[in-house]
Amino acid sequence: MNLILSLEFIKNHRQLVTTWLRILLSKRQFVLLLTILVVSPLGWTKEAVPVSENPEIERRMIALSEELRCLVCQNESLAGSRSDFAKDLRREIREQLIANKSNKEITDFLVARYGDFVLYRPPLRTNTMLLWFGPFIFLLIGTGALIIYLRKRRKLLEKTPLSEEQLKQAEELLKKGSNGGST
Numbered sequence: 001m002n003l004i005l006s007l008e009f010i011k012n013h014r015q016l017v018t019t020w021l022r023i024l025l026s027k028r029q030f031v032l033l034l035t036i037l038v039v040s041p042l043g044w045t046k047e048a049v050p051v052s053e054n055p056e057i058e059r060r061m062i063a064l065s066e067e068l069r070c071l072v073c074q075n076e077s078l079a080g081s082r083s084d085f086a087k088d089l090r091r092e093i094r095e096q097l098i099a100n101k102s103n104k105e106i107t108d109f110l111v112a113r114y115g116d117f118v119l120y121r122p123p124l125r126t127n128t129m130l131l132w133f134g135p136f137i138f139l140l141i142g143t144g145a146l147i148i149y150l151r152k153r154r155k156l157l158e159k160t161p162l163s164e165e166q167l168k169q170a171e172e173l174l175k176k177g178s179n180g181g182s183t
Contacts, residue, residue: 057097064103065090068110069120077120 062079068089070081078086078093089110096106107119116122124132162170 054098057094060097060103061090061094064093064097064106067120068107068118071114071118 065078066080068078070076070078070083070086070089072083072085073081078089093106096109101109110118116125116128122128122131130137
């Protein structure tokens with residue numbers, strides 16, 4: 001009996017029930033959102049990155065790592081990358097700077113270990129010619145292909161004069177079309 005009365009109440013007061021359900025759901029969503037906002041920053045905290053005691057070494061390390069590519073990210077400098085590999089390389093660079101090695105010695109060490117790809121500006125060698133001149137070669141090939149395509153297209157679009165017979169046929173078709181199309 002109570003169930004039937006409850007169902008009738010719900011039918012009669014559908015709008016009131018849906019409003020209360022929306023309020024309850026929005027309160028749950030608000031509590032869930034608030035919980036996420038309070039708890040999530042706790043996972044973001046990390047240990048501070050160690051810096052050298054000597055600001056000159058740190059400045060050199062940053063300048064040198066800006067010139068080197070992160071091998072994990074590949075499109076980011078070593079200084080801007082957050083990968084573990086980049087952190088290890090920065091630590092290695094810092095240690096070599098503390099050992100009084102020059103920037104060239106450190107760069108040569110990294111190139112010997114990881115190849116020319118670690119450099120943002122690789123040297124001009126026979127094995128890097130395509131890297132340096134490839135974009136210009138592809139640009140020239142693309143421009144040449146475009147010119148050839150446009151010339152062929154122009155020839156196809158040129159007007160070819162109609163013969164006398166074709167002109168007569170066209171006039172007849174136009175006359176038939178203006179007379180209602182019946183023969």
